[in-house]
Amino acid sequence: MNRWLVSKYLQGPVLVVLCSLISIPVLSADKPKTPLEQGKVLALKLCQACHEFKGADQAGTVGPPFIQMSQRFPKRERMRDIIYDPQKALKPHTMMPPFGRHGFLDKKEIELVIDYLYTL
Amino acid sequence: MKRLYFIIISLLISLVTLPIVNAGPQEDLAAYQKYFNKKFPDLSAVDLSNGMYNFNKDKREQWEDIMSFPPYEIAIDDGKALFTTPFKNGKTYASCFEKGGQAIAHTYPRFDKKSGKVKTLAALVNECRVKNGEKPLPYLKGKLASILAYMADTSRGQLMNVEVPAEPAALAAYEDGKRIYFTRRGPRAFACYHCHWEAAGSKIRGNELSTAVGQATHFPTYRSKWGGMGTIQRRYKGCMKNIGAKPLKQQTEAMNNLEYFHTFLSNGIPMNAPGTRF
Numbered sequence: 001m002n003r004w005l006v007s008k009y010l011q012g013p014v015l016v017v018l019c020s021l022i023s024i025p026v027l028s029a030d031k032p033k034t035p036l037e038q039g040k041v042l043a044l045k046l047c048q049a050c051h052e053f054k055g056a057d058q059a060g061t062v063g064p065p066f067i068q069m070s071q072r073f074p075k076r077e078r079m080r081d082i083i084y085d086p087q088k089a090l091k092p093h094t095m096m097p098p099f100g101r102h103g104f105l106d107k108k109e110i111e112l113v114i115d116y117l118y119t120l
Numbered sequence: 121m122k123r124l125y126f127i128i129i130s131l132l133i134s135l136v137t138l139p140i141v142n143a144g145p146q147e148d149l150a151a152y153q154k155y156f157n158k159k160f161p162d163l164s165a166v167d168l169s170n171g172m173y174n175f176n177k178d179k180r181e182q183w184e185d186i187m188s189f190p191p192y193e194i195a196i197d198d199g200k201a202l203f204t205t206p207f208k209n210g211k212t213y214a215s216c217f218e219k220g221g222q223a224i225a226h227t228y229p230r231f232d233k234k235s236g237k238v239k240t241l242a243a244l245v246n247e248c249r250v251k252n253g254e255k256p257l258p259y260l261k262g263k264l265a266s267i268l269a270y271m272a273d274t275s276r277g278q279l280m281n282v283e284v285p286a287e288p289a290a291l292a293a294y295e296d297g298k299r300i301y302f303t304r305r306g307p308r309a310f311a312c313y314h315c316h317w318e319a320a321g322s323k324i325r326g327n328e329l330s331t332a333v334g335q336a337t338h339f340p341t342y343r344s345k346w347g348g349m350g351t352i353q354r355r356y357k358g359c360m361k362n363i364g365a366k367p368l369k370q371q372t373e374a375m376n377n378l379e380y381f382h383t384f385l386s387n388g389i390p391m392n393a394p395g396t397r398f
């Protein structure tokens with residue numbers, strides 16, 4: 001078998017193996033394992049557009065930064081209300097979207113986000 | 121005595137509320153521009169027309185580099201060629217506009233008494249085509265944007281001067297545009313106001329937000345993201361899409377009223393169009 005035939009018949013399987021090797025860590029990295037990781041993924045998806053926090057590399061500055069969250073929001077219920085509907089819990093004219101009321105986050109997801117925010 | 125108290129109190133209330141009741145476009149403009157002057161005391165009116173590049177030094181430098189050879193210049197040349205080439209009937213666009221269409225772009229949109237509606241310059245270019253037996257051009261980009269780029273270039277440096285005549289239909293159009301500007305839309309419930317007024321100068325997902333006052337001075341504009349020219353209504357539609365809202369359709373009454381109000385906000389600022397943005 002000459003070199004041309006080897007490269008012709010082997011390049012397909014080699015590519016498949018290489019792609020599999022590359023995609024394994026990517027796929028596993030896409031699926032957060034722990035509840036805290038899930039909360040972080042949601043916060044990165046929905047909160048970083050306006051808030052700065054650790055790990056947010058595309059962060060906005062429209063809202064206040066997420067620091068010392070447990071000190072600033074000692075009552076979990078307060079944070080839950082704000083995330084669900086800030087127009088009601090904060091002020092009617094706030095820019096913050098009503099993540100719960102408009103269905104961006106369900107109740108379980110709000111709790112995951114809060115758990116993560118309390119680590120900041 | 122009671123009656124006298126009542127009359128005095130009524131008079132006092134009338135005096136206090138008089139300026140509020142009489143607040144019209146000019147009073148709005150003064151208050152709105154004052155808001156931005158106070159919020160950004162180091163930025164002149166001309167600075168405000170430079171939008172997001174006021175708020176990020178690196179992006180400002182990149183933008184200034186791009187402006188060494190402005191990418192919109194081709195559109196101005198194309199637009200001039202289109203504008204001056206006669207229609208099949210021998211007439212040109214110049215026949216449809218006052219002053220032959222030179223240095224008028226900074227006064228649009230205008231309220232049209234005949235139709236009782238706001239007319240954008242883009243709409244009038246197409247009306248001119250139809251009147252002269254040509255087909256209308258697509259509104260958001262391409263040839264129409266080039267023609268508008270040429271017309272805007274003849275107005276460069278002129279102070280924006282959109283008029284809202286003191287008549288009910290014109291005031292209603294202005295108020296409708298204002299209502300649209302301040303109304304939340306889409307699932308994120310953002311209004312134009314939120315990003316470009318309240319949060320102007322802040323960053324949203326790494327991008328600095330420009331000020332409402334000054335934005336309309338640089339349209340049509342060449343956007344690197346588009347890889348070409350676009351009209352102001354193209355930008356509105358993009359903005360609405362970005363926030364997840366269903367965009368208003370171009371050249372509808374609502375969209376034109378929005379453009380009317382939004383452009384009016386830049387009155388008194390030199391037109392700097394066509395412009396260039398990332």
